[in-house]
Amino acid sequence: MLxxxxxxxxxxxxxxxxxxxxxxxxxxxxxxxxxxxxxxAAVVRVVRELGERHPVSAxxxxxxxxxxxxxxxxxxxxxxxxxxxxxxxxxSVALGTPVVLEHDVNAAALAEYRFxxxxxxxxxxxxxVGTGIGAALLVDGRLYRGAHGVAPxxxxxxxxxxxxxxxxGKTGCWxxxxxxxxxxxxxxxxxxxxxxxxxxLAAELAAGRELTGEGVAEAAVAGDPLGAAGxxxxxxxxxxxxxLVSDVLDPELIVLGGGVAASSELYLASAVDHYTRAATGTxxxxxxxxxxxxxxxxxxxxxxxxxxxxxxxxxxxxxxAAPTR
Numbered sequence: 001m002l003x004x005x006x007x008x009x010x011x012x013x014x015x016x017x018x019x020x021x022x023x024x025x026x027x028x029x030x031x032x033x034x035x036x037x038x039x040x041a042a043v044v045r046v047v048r049e050l051g052e053r054h055p056v057s058a059x060x061x062x063x064x065x066x067x068x069x070x071x072x073x074x075x076x077x078x079x080x081x082x083x084x085x086x087x088x089x090x091x092s093v094a095l096g097t098p099v100v101l102e103h104d105v106n107a108a109a110l111a112e113y114r115f116x117x118x119x120x121x122x123x124x125x126x127x128x129v130g131t132g133i134g135a136a137l138l139v140d141g142r143l144y145r146g147a148h149g150v151a152p153x154x155x156x157x158x159x160x161x162x163x164x165x166x167x168x169g170k171t172g173c174w175x176x177x178x179x180x181x182x183x184x185x186x187x188x189x190x191x192x193x194x195x196x197x198x199x200x201l202a203a204e205l206a207a208g209r210e211l212t213g214e215g216v217a218e219a220a221v222a223g224d225p226l227g228a229a230g231x232x233x234x235x236x237x238x239x240x241x242x243x244l245v246s247d248v249l250d251p252e253l254i255v256l257g258g259g260v261a262a263s264s265e266l267y268l269a270s271a272v273d274h275y276t277r278a279a280t281g282t283x284x285x286x287x288x289x290x291x292x293x294x295x296x297x298x299x300x301x302x303x304x305x306x307x308x309x310x311x312x313x314x315x316x317x318x319x320x321a322a323p324t325r
Contacts, residue, residue: 002054003312004047005305007062007104007297008032008039010079015046016298017054018305022115024298026050036081044094058098058312060304061087062107064134069149071101071307078167100304100311104128106143107303108257108293109136114306116294118255125251125288127154127242128258133175137249155179157244159237174244177237180213180260187216187230199226217263235267239274246279246288257293264292 006015013032016024028046033039047059065077072088092099109126112118128134133155137144145151155175156168163172176182196202201219220227242254272290276282293299
């Protein structure tokens with residue numbers, strides 16, 4: 001049984017055919033359109049492209065946004081034109097196959113539980129650090145979505161009262177201090193507060209050039225003092241946030257994912273040190289271990305395909321159990 005998982009980001013749509021062992025056997029990509037109708041059409045197009053090469057049974061979509069409890073409706077997505085959109089039903093009709101939706105980090109967390117670094121663990125929190133912070137919670141392999149399908153929104157925990165403004169409308173959110181974009185903001189603030197002789201990053205800022213999180217990380221590796229200071233602050237905020245996650249959810253494992261996780265060797269040890277010192281009751285309770293995603297950027301694709309497979313198996317079981325007349 002082959003299913004398609006689709007990770008729909010703000011810039012690109014990545015679709016993969018996934019087999020029951022979690023292996024991605026084929027991929028197709030296309031840019032993310034800016035209108036609702038064009039986005040629907042782009043998803044249909046990549047699924048049909050893959051369907052020409054493989055017998056596809058069902059489709060799962062991993063979406064960065066709020067998904068309804070029945071996983072049929074995109075309530076809100078900050079980077080996509082789907083707002084209050086019945087995406088599941090529309091695409092199912094267009095493709096002639098079952099389509100299910102899921103929050104992108106929920107999908108990645110399920111993939112890590114079944115095939116990756118969280119395999120067979122009991123209570124697992126996933127924190128995906130990229131442009132912002134997304135999160136998921138698994139309890140004995142089951143996703144916890146909350147009463148209305150939006151939990152756990154950890155990236156918007158307020159760590160700094162009256163802190164940096166966030167696009168969500170609040171201030172001081174965790175992701176405004178611990179993300180790829182936040183790392184750049186931190187470096188800009190540090191460069192404003194004092195001089196950094198010998199820093200290439202400081203020279204770039206003085207010349208009016210824009211920085212990226214990846215550029216800051218690369219500079220830190222090369223020994224740039226401003227980049228190193230920025231990463232040090234990033235690690236501190238990550239550790240403080242993980243302490244809150246541990247205090248509230250008490251997981252046995254926290255998995256770090258997202259684009260920033262690819263550079264975890266630069267900050268993870270320091271972040272874990274901050275985490276163990278900030279968590280309530282350190283030394284008197286077990287603390288969650290912290291690991292890094294094993295599936296990387298394919299986690300959302302694999303997880304969405306798995307959810308589509310689960311949904312399809314459930315439909316078939318219901319049909320077999322239905323009484324005949």
